[in-house]
Amino acid sequence: MKKPTTNNNGITAIYVRRSVSDKDKGNNSLSISAQREECIKFVGNCEYQVYCDDGKSGKDVQHRPAFMQMMQDARDGLISRIVVKKYDRFSRNMREYLNITDELDRYGVTVYSLSEPFNTETKEGRMMRNNLLNFAEFERETIAARVADAYSTRARETGFYQGGKVYYGFTSERRTINGKTGSVLVPTEQAESIRIAYELYKEPSTSLRDIIEYYKEHDIYTLSTTRVNGEPKENMDRSHVSRILESPLYVRADKEVYAFFVSKGYEILDDIEAYDGIHGVFIHRTSGVTFVKIGYHEGIVDAQTWLAVQDKKSHNKRIPNNGSSNVSWLVGLxxxxxxxxxxxxxxxxxxxxxxxxxxxxxxxxxxxxxxxxxxxxxxxxxxxxxxxxxxxxxxxxxxxxxxxxxxxxxxxxxxxxxxxxxxxxxxxxxxxxxxxxxxxxxxxxxxxxxxxxxxxxxxxxxxxxxxxxxxxxxxxxxxxxxxxxxxxxxxxxxxxxxxxxxxxxxxxxxxxxxxxx
Structure with missing residues (x-):
């Protein structure tokens, strides 16, 4: 964008945004095309630039590339005002919105809404704008709570994989079980490296670093699913290995695993008969409650090996780091x-x-x-x-x-x-x-x-x-x-x-x- 020649204050920026939840509601008035058309009609013949974030949430600005570019153009003095369909298109986070508008005020950039009939240059107008944004933030938090409740309900009722991060050693497939369709975890070629990690670590003298060195020595597939420029990124750090060794996802849960979870004080959703020594386990944490659900997927590691690893990790956690072990081999004991x-x-x-x-x-x-x-x-x-x-x-x-x-x-x-x-x-x-x-x-x-x-x-x-x-x-x-x-x-x-x-x-x-x- 080049600097305007018609005035010294910059041109008009038109910002349009539509989130995934807006699409799900089927609200055509908030479609990208409808917002753009109304804003262009409002600005008339003056010079303008459209900044569009489609499918982006209003909870923050860091994940909206068009918005970030618009802010940079404002800092560079290229923009004199910003026009939006509604103030909640700009942001639904009240604190963030006020910080942004304070910054824009310093650049001499004003923000106009087509839907809210008040002038933000007055204190009364700013108060009304802030009240509207408070309601918008409340709506966003309410939607987030409903989504979390729906997730918790599905997680309690079925053993399907609920989505989110991809677990190392598994991929997901759509299947129908007990009349319901969902995603089920299926072991991949990486499953063997999971078994090796558990077998190695259950030995008393084996450390997390020993496992990493073993993987490197035997050229075993990296423990990381992270990709950089489309290529796998090697990230075989101890924290990653430690999380894998703690996950109940990999255990072929039997009656002793059931007793282990009971002793932890977790809420157990399935009867003990469901712990058949074949299927893995999901642990869900919501609203301060930890509950355990048998998954539809098969585990990778036998129960005795998994429990031996948990015993070892529990013992290691009890040892405090109260000094460097090079002082004495008894440090922490x-x-x-x-x-x-x-x-x-x-x-x-x-x-x-x-x-x-x-x-x-x-x-x-x-x-x-x-x-x-x-x-x-x-x-x-x-x-x-x-x-x-x-x-x-x-x-x-x-x-x-x-x-x-x-x-x-x-x-x-x-x-x-x-x-x-x-x-x-x-x-x-x-x-x-x-x-x-x-x-x-x-x-x-x-x-x-x-x-x-x-x-x-x-x-x-x-x-x-x-x-x-x-x-x-x-x-x-x-x-x-x-x-x-x-x-x-x-x-x-x-x-x-x-x-x-x-x-x-x-x-x-x-x-x-x-x-x-």
Whole structure:
């Protein structure tokens, strides 16, 4: 567009927009051609330029290329005024609209609407315009809420794929199931790489980076579906792999997977019989509620492998990043026996940095109540030696247990005992509800809810231990343990995290190792 020669203020811009929802409503008065025709008729013989965004939402301007170009032309002094059919064509976001009009005011550009009969150069006119835009924004939010409700309803009623992002390892096909037609996920050639990722990661010593290196070494199809200029973009980062390893979409969900979701407190929409060890699972989150629906698609990964991966990832998430693991391979695993807070391995170097002193610092001492001491006299080297011996003893126990008949597990029995005690307390509280007044009734209900949460946590731990006891393979642990002195600190740290839940340390009570296997 060249600068106008008829005046110094620029030419008239005509902006027309129609969203997808406008098309669905069949509103012909808001068609692109109708808007353009009315605006051109209004401006008459003056010089104008039409900017058109067809099929674009009014919630923001970043996704409207014609609007962005019009704003740039306004900044360049090419436009004197903007004409629209209605103010909501300009924007349905009140805050954004006011920001834009403030910017246009600085450029000396005015905005005119053909449908709203008031002059925005007056304060009364601006007030009416703002009220109309408030209603337009309310309408947009209402439409968005209706769409979300419709999505939630469809997701609850069927196991169809609801659209949106394309899941790696699947493509979608239209199928009719139980008299309804929708999209069903179908495995692609990428499914094998999904299975490989799960098989690799379930091993205690395997990290996310190991999986990425494996893919690169074996020239396996990239984990990314992103494309740049039509070509696949390699994006094999750890966060992408981690999301794949957490997704229930890939599991061939059976009864144990059902129990896993129940222990998480999710709303389960299907009966346990639907968990047939074949079909995958959709997890939907809406209005603060997480619900689980069996899909019509077949899963890719067997239930035991998927659950083993979830156990490992859950354990890794519990390990806080409270320091660099190059200080000690026990970083993130230590807790105080007295207060339960994490113990950090701190250090001090001499001025020449030729010698380093390491010590244990209790974070519980910084809390309001405070712990018994801030610095422990127990040395980090003592803890490392004790934990290493405990790890070797644990692997020996697991190896022996594999060759002998199943023997009772002390931790398993302890958890079962705690669950029985909680069930008994809940039963006694339920008996008291009938005779309770309002205050006591509320107290009992709150206590029962607390007990149910404790019970769910214990049951999750019990299920995890049972699965690991059944599936544990000590061979991946035996090899690195046999060459322990040759391992790097990071490799030792990864191995310890694969085996240990927590290490309790106390100057008074010594060192206690709680294993996760």
């Amino acid at each position: 230590l807790k105080c026996r007295h207060c339960g807070y994490h113990i950090q391995i701190a250090y001090t170097d001499n001025k020449a940095r030729t010698k380093r002193w390491k010590y244990l610092m209790d974070y519980g001492a910084y809390r309001k109540a405070g712990c018994v001491k801030k610095f422990l006299t127990t040395r980090p080297e003592e803890v490392e030696e004790a934990v290493l011996q405990a790890m070797r003893d644990r692997i020996e126990q697991l190896t022996i247990a594999k060759h002998n008949a199943e023997v009772p597990d002390a931790d398993h029995e302890s958890l079962r005992t705690e669950i029985i005690k909680i069930d008994e307390e809940i039963r006694k509280l339920m008996e008291k509800l009938a005779d309770a007044d309002t205050v006591l009734f509320d107290y009992i209900q709150n206590r029962i809810n607390e007990l149910h949460e404790q019970k769910s946590a214990l049951e999750r731990k019990l299920q995890t231990k049972a699965r690991k006891r059944k599936a544990i393979d000590t061979k991946p642990l035996e090899k690195p343990m046999s060459v322990w002195d040759k391992l790097s600190i990071e490799e030792k740290h990864d191995l310890a995290m694969a085996m240990i839940d927590v290490v309790y340390v106390s100057d008074d009570n010594g060192i206690e190792v709680k294993f996760s296997i």
